Amino acid sequence: MKKVFLTVLSLLLVLSMLVGCTKANKEPIILSTTTSTQDSGLLDFLLPIFTEDTGIEVKTVAVGTGKALQMGRDGEADILLVHAKSDELTFVDEGHGTERHDVMYNDYILVGPADDTLGLKAQFPNDIVGGLKAISENGAIFVSRGDDSGTHKKELSIWKVAEIEPKGDWYLSAGAGMGEVLRIASEKQGYTISDRATYLSQKDNLDLEIIIEGDNNLFNQYGIIPVNPDKNDNINHEGAMEFMNWMISEKGQALIKEFGVEEFGQSLFTPNAN
Amino acid sequence: MELYIENLHKKYDDKTILDIPRLKIQEGKITGITGLNGSGKSTLLNIIGGIDKEFEGSIRYNGKLLNKEIATNMTYVFQKPYLFRRKVYDNIAYPLKLRKVNKDRIEKAVQEILERLEITDLVNKKGHKLSGGESQKVALARALIFEPKLLLLDEPTSNIDPESIKVLEREIVRFNKETNGTVLIVTHNLNQAKRICDDIIYLSFGRVGN
Amino acid sequence: MDYIFQGFIEALKLLISFDPEVFKIIILSLFVSTTATILASLIFIPIGIYLGLKKFRGKRIISRIIYTSMSVPSVIVGLVVAILLSRRGPLGHLDIMYTPKAMIIAQTLLVIPLILGLTYNLAKNRGTIIEKVAFTLGGNSIDSIILIIRELKVDILVNVATSFSRAISEVGAVMIVGGNIKGHTRVITTTISMMNSMGDYPMAIALGIILLIISFGINSFIYSYSQED
Structure with a gap:
């Protein structure tokens, strides 16, 4: 042996x-x-x-x-x-x-639950600022990278443009990589901002759909x-x-x-x- | 308590450890079991004590097979006794507490047995910190305190000082005389057997000899 | 090299000022690991004693299974719990993935083999003689279990402390099933791991100090008791 x-x-x-x-x-x-x-x-x-x-x-x-x-x-x-x-x-x-x-x-997209309870896709198909405003006003779950990454910085810069300070029970700061954050958003049926590449490569395992895309603020x-x-x-x-x-x-x-x-x-x- | 052993067989891997067709141990006597190492002395004691249950044949205690009542009326002091990690007092009081004896009577009984075994100075020491001789005396005290009908002792005096041996032997004999309790002692010391035993059983290769 | 020193200074500031975020993390860590250890102990210490004393067919195989599972990596436990609890999993309807409940479940499963194995071993090696003594002095099987727990309480406590130590220091399972969500499921180990990947050292160092103090405290407790014989 x-x-x-x-x-x-x-x-x-x-x-x-x-x-x-x-x-x-x-x-x-x-x-x-x-x-x-x-x-x-x-x-x-x-x-x-x-x-x-x-x-x-x-x-x-x-x-x-x-x-x-x-x-x-x-x-x-x-x-x-x-x-x-x-x-x-x-x-x-x-x-x-x-x-x-x-x-x-590459570009970022806002992804969220397939049923899109807030109806963001219909109201703001390519207006990320409008979308984020609606999320914060309704207290819908939003999962943030929260890890000081480029994506996190990008997300924060858009909140800034929207003149919202993201804070509260609805705003989950994960401190994790993109893949993990997408999984959390999928489990919690919340919204998150992801780069398109990571989302597409993982979308088969997620219950998330693209909600908002194509906004100038979303290019990277x-x-x-x-x-x-x-x-x-x-x-x-x-x-x-x-x-x-x-x-x-x-x-x-x-x-x-x-x-x-x-x-x-x-x-x-x-x-x-x- | 009288013991009657019939057709007792014990094997381990095809090797016969015990083979006793018939053996009677009389009530109220001190019986010694002696023999060489590996002759089956301790195994026999374990079987009688109800600790080893893997054997063929039967053992009758006053005519009955081992039951709960018999078990609570006999006791066994191991060669290396295990004392609780608590005070000597608690060690000795334990069998009486199990029997729900009231506290005053427990205190009196413990005091009495401590004096008999000359160990009153140990009362507040921890059981697991005693020397070999001290442990044997405490273990015997713990066994005697509830006045069992059958007392089984496995080499109670091996590796201890002569002074302690004297005390232990004296108290074993006294217990036997005062309560008429049956005593079985496994010992390799033939002189001791002659000193205190009424009967001696000699075991050789698992069989009873002369 | 400067950032190391700077990190230490900042870390001490965070601790001395009772930074609420840091303390929330510490309290959640203690809560999750303590609950998991207690749950596992209450159920599996009696079972461990019972299995250790009882003679039965297949005892050797059971021993082997217990000992082997004592070293299951925490990420594996995390993975299994995640698969069970995720929305598509068999227990997805409970909706507890990424909550402290999920973390407690994972850590409980993690320490069960440990507490079971340690207790089993203890009962097998030291419990049998106590059981015999209880029997020879007229006790029944309940008396003997009570006696064993009382006689071995220090060793059992040491085993519980060892299990807690494993729980509070693991990162794999709580990271996977907790998700390290700020203010919700963030514990000491997951924060340290995250802060490192962010290159942000002060809080990582502060929490590292706390974790060291906790482990040091537990181990000196274990040491002082195992010396007292």
């Missing part, structure tokens, strides 16, 4: 070394990004192709935008792919990043920022630059456009690098 165990163990070790070797042509990079790019499956689609093209392996840390930027400030990541434009510009201005480029955008720009290599010796700036250039290249942009078409019949992210 012990022998078998040892044999299996050593085989596993050898295998894992082999797997490691094939891609160790160049130093890997650490990409700190938001949960939305991970949960939607975009990175799973893009990264293997990038690694094949360049021999650089990408290690992804998917966190909220707040934490992603913090990792950049602490020099724990080589490159960031995030979506909180004003924070990103400050980040570069303060010298934490070397440059910033637009990569793509992603930016890519290589971290300033002066922070410490471990930062792989070369690899980071290669990744950035690949993402904004014609090939990278075309792949972003292609993602999701097969499965959902529409692109989940719209490339807009210039």
Whole structure:
């Protein structure tokens, strides 16, 4: 029994070394990004192709935008792919990043229970501010990310436009990723703001429908920022630059456009690098 | 209490531990059970004491099979007695409390038995913190206090000091004389058996010898 | 490095000022884990003692099942409860997913094997002799169970404390079935986990300190009693 165990163990070790070797042509990079790019499956689609093209392996840390930027400030990541434009510009201005480029955008949607008790879909099909006002006035359950992520910041900015301070028993702050928040909204039959990609990829398991979409307030720009290599010796700036250039290249942009078409019949992210 | 054992068989994995076709233990006497290690002494005591129920044959206590009334009228002091993690007083009082004796009488009875066994100074000590000799005396006191009709003792004096042995033997004999209670002692010490027993049973490989 | 020091200062401020949000989280943690531990203990301590003393066919298999399930990961327990309680699940009509009730259910299920296994083991190793003594002194089976509980009360209490310690420090089950909703289902461990993913350390450190104090208190209690023999 012990022998078998040892044999299996050593085989596993050898295998894992082999797997490691094939891609160790160049130093890997650490990409700190938001949960939305991970949960939607975009990175799973893009990264293997990038690694094949360049021999650089990408290690992804998917966190909220707040934490992603913090990792950049602490020099724990080589490159960031995030979506909180004003924070990103400050980040570069303060010298934490070397440059910033637009990569793509996606859009947010308000989702809610299929029966849409408040009738928002009929009244405000593309007016998010009107929708949020109705939700708060009626005390309908609204689930917020509450995790300082880009999506959370986006949501707060829209409440601000609507001149409402979201507070009360109806407003649930989950402190969780998009997938979890959608599940909570589905269980509680409440409303939430989600990025389209995550919603579409999970909608089969949810009792939620798209209620409001297409409002200008709901668009969301992603930016890519290589971290300033002066922070410490471990930062792989070369690899980071290669990744950035690949993402904004014609090939990278075309792949972003292609993602999701097969499965959902529409692109989940719209490339807009210039 | 008189004991009558008939066709007693006990096996463990095909190995015969006990094989006693007929054995009578007389009422009001002190009977010693002796023999080498592994001769079945303790097993026999466990069976008589109702702790080991896996055997063939029958044991009659005053003509009856073991029942609740018989069980409450006999007791068993183990080779390594278990004392409660409470005061010696509570240990000794326990059997009387189970029998719903009133508090004044319990106090008197405990005081009396403590004096007899010369352990009045232990009354407030915790049961689980006593030495071997002290534990044996407290365990015997706890057994004697309700005046059982049948007293079973498994090596009551092994590994303890001569002074304590003297006290224990004296009180066992006194109990027997004063209450006419039947006593069965398992002991490997033949001298002790000769000192205090009226009858001696010698066990060898699970069988009664001479 | 600065943010670590800064985090500590902010954490102490939160604790000293009795920040209501922090204290609500602490109280919910204590409430959920205490309730779960008490529920599991009341039902499964007697069962554990009974199983430990009783001789029956298949006892070895039962022991094995109990011991194995003592180490079930909390996320698995959370997952199972979530599947049962979610709107599409068999108990969805109860409508308690993402509430403290669901968290109590999950933690109760989590500590049941632990409290059962520990009590079972205790009764098997130390209860049998006490049962025999009760019998030889004229007690019936109820007398012997009472005696066992009284004799082993310190050890039983230590087992209860160990189970509570497991409950209050786990994050997997309460995260899944509670959802970490602010003011509703947010407990110490889920908040720490969330604050870390937000890069917001002060509250995480403050709650970490509290959790350490609780675990430290419980373990020093266990230690001092297990020394007293």
